[in-house]
Amino acid sequence: MRVRPDVIVVGAGFGGLLVACEVARRGGRPLVLEAGPAVGGVAATVHDEGYLLEPAAGSFLLPHPHLTPILESARTRVVPAEATAHRRYVYDRGGLFEIAGPAAVATRLVSGRGKLRLLREPWVRTRPTSADESLRGFLERRLGPEVGRMGATLMAHGVFAGDPDKLSARAAFPAMVALDDDAGSLIRGGLARRRARPKDAPRAGLHIAPNGMAELAAELAASLGDDLRLEWPVDSVRRDGDEWVVGGRGEERSPAVVVALAPAEAARVVPGPLAPLLNEARTAPVAVVGLGGHAADLPVPSGFGALTGPDGGLHILGLLFESSYAAGRAPARHRLVKGIYGGDADPSVLALADEDLVALAIEEAGRILDVPLQPSWTRVVRHAPGIPQYHVGHSAWLDRLDAVAADLPGLHLAGWGYRGIGVASLAQHAATLADKVLTTP
Numbered sequence: 001m002r003v004r005p006d007v008i009v010v011g012a013g014f015g016g017l018l019v020a021c022e023v024a025r026r027g028g029r030p031l032v033l034e035a036g037p038a039v040g041g042v043a044a045t046v047h048d049e050g051y052l053l054e055p056a057a058g059s060f061l062l063p064h065p066h067l068t069p070i071l072e073s074a075r076t077r078v079v080p081a082e083a084t085a086h087r088r089y090v091y092d093r094g095g096l097f098e099i100a101g102p103a104a105v106a107t108r109l110v111s112g113r114g115k116l117r118l119l120r121e122p123w124v125r126t127r128p129t130s131a132d133e134s135l136r137g138f139l140e141r142r143l144g145p146e147v148g149r150m151g152a153t154l155m156a157h158g159v160f161a162g163d164p165d166k167l168s169a170r171a172a173f174p175a176m177v178a179l180d181d182d183a184g185s186l187i188r189g190g191l192a193r194r195r196a197r198p199k200d201a202p203r204a205g206l207h208i209a210p211n212g213m214a215e216l217a218a219e220l221a222a223s224l225g226d227d228l229r230l231e232w233p234v235d236s237v238r239r240d241g242d243e244w245v246v247g248g249r250g251e252e253r254s255p256a257v258v259v260a261l262a263p264a265e266a267a268r269v270v271p272g273p274l275a276p277l278l279n280e281a282r283t284a285p286v287a288v289v290g291l292g293g294h295a296a297d298l299p300v301p302s303g304f305g306a307l308t309g310p311d312g313g314l315h316i317l318g319l320l321f322e323s324s325y326a327a328g329r330a331p332a333r334h335r336l337v338k339g340i341y342g343g344d345a346d347p348s349v350l351a352l353a354d355e356d357l358v359a360l361a362i363e364e365a366g367r368i369l370d371v372p373l374q375p376s377w378t379r380v381v382r383h384a385p386g387i388p389q390y391h392v393g394h395s396a397w398l399d400r401l402d403a404v405a406a407d408l409p410g411l412h413l414a415g416w417g418y419r420g421i422g423v424a425s426l427a428q429h430a431a432t433l434a435d436k437v438l439t440t441p
């Protein structure tokens with residue numbers, strides 16, 4: 001007879017898998033129930049004609065205090081990105097500007113006056129306009145209007161495909177706001193954090209899954225053995241005495257359950273009082289457009305990619321130089337780039353049909369790279385409901401969720417809808433949840 005699991009995890013995207021693997025790593029027994037025929041959720045790698053297109057997560061920083069132990073214990077294969085990944089660009093006002101490394105100091109992306117204001121940041125005393133400032137409000141207050149507007153746009157586009165006036169600085173970029181909380185300045189806070197880092201601590205570097213994120217998810221799932229069921233859509237989660245009963249293709253029972261679904265999907269299965277709150281969550285659809293071709297027809301520079309600045313005048317939010325920073329994403333002598341469209345930043349562009357979106361991407365990527373492109377391979381992947389948007393008010397929403405969940409002991413929510421949208425944040429939250437689950441009496 002099967003031993004009762006310590007926790008049932010609903011959903012086998014990276015949110016659910018990382019919780020289950022962390023529980024297993026600590027000696028607990030998870031049971032994962034996934035509706036689909038495969039694990040990995042939105043990170044469903046496309047393999048076609050020798051191209052490898054990541055439609056969602058495609059890279060992450062390692063080592064990471066929470067992600068590294070999980071990946072190592074599940075014996076997954078991850079490799080460093082190419083060294084050129086540190087080269088980053090911004091397209092704005094018709095030009096491409098390199099912004100990382102020494103080039104950043106001399107960049108003409110911002111004016112001399114903007115740079116001087118940036119350098120004064122450690123001495124600038126300003127008060128937050130509210131406890132939950134917008135990303136743009138926060139960065140303009142700290143860095144000045146020019147650099148603040150630029151930085152807020154790039155961060156919003158690059159991470160959330162979001163609107164810098166709507167995103168909450170504190171909810172969307174908590175580590176950045178913590179620097180200011182701790183030191184009264186982003187620059188002083190950053191320097192203090194660097195000084196506090198042990199001298200021999202390895203610097204985090206960009207990593208990729210060499211055969212794609214879907215395979216990385218499959219490796220995590222394999223480490224769970226029989227403790228994962230596919231094609232097991234959950235339709236209810238209810239309390240029965242001191243147990244949670246998860247219903248779908250039968251019934252499973254456990255003292256704890258982690259619902260690792262997008263909030264709107266979680267709302268369909270969780271008990272009554274949580275559902276209306278979960279339905280308040282905001283997401284924004286996005287489209288990922290892959291363009292592949294022979295190197296001569298698609299000359300991609302070395303580097304990670306380019307983000308579009310506030311005066312870029314393009315629909316594309318960012319263009320990633322996939323085959324430059326990640327080996328194996330295009331066949332030999334071929335190249336792959338990936339453009340991101342839509343989000344809260346530019347929702348109306350998603351009304352375009354796929355072929356028009358591809359035509360737009362070819363034209364706009366060509367403008368960014370300053371060369372006409374002739375891809376021979378294209379692919380559009382649309383995400384709806386899309387990327388969670390941590391707007392001003394998101395932290396208060398989480399507090400309200402916690403207050404309701406306090407009356408539902410043993411029930412937890414996980415995934416990118418809540419406390420960080422990247423895989424590393426999911427791993428960090430997985431550690432917190434494993435603590436809670438394994439101490440549930």
Ligand SMILES: Cc1cc2nc3c(=O)[nH]c(=O)nc-3n(C[C@H](O)[C@H](O)[C@H](O)COP(=O)(O)OP(=O)(O)OC[C@H]3O[C@@H](n4cnc5c(N)ncnc54)[C@H](O)[C@@H]3O)c2cc1C
Nearest residue numbers: 011013014015035041042056057058059234415416422423
């Ligand atoms: C364009 C884009 C680029 C990104 N780039 C990066 C990046 O470079 N680095 C990074 O770290 N992150 C990145 N991300 C974010 C990353 O992809 C997400 O954080 C992560 O994939 C979300 O995982 P999840 O498990 O929370 O959600 P999902 O992937 O949505 O997983 C939910 C799972 O639950 C299942 N499910 C749904 N309903 C039920 C049900 N009733 N019963 C059982 N199962 C159910 C679904 O089938 C799915 O498998 C990117 C995202 C996008 C869209």
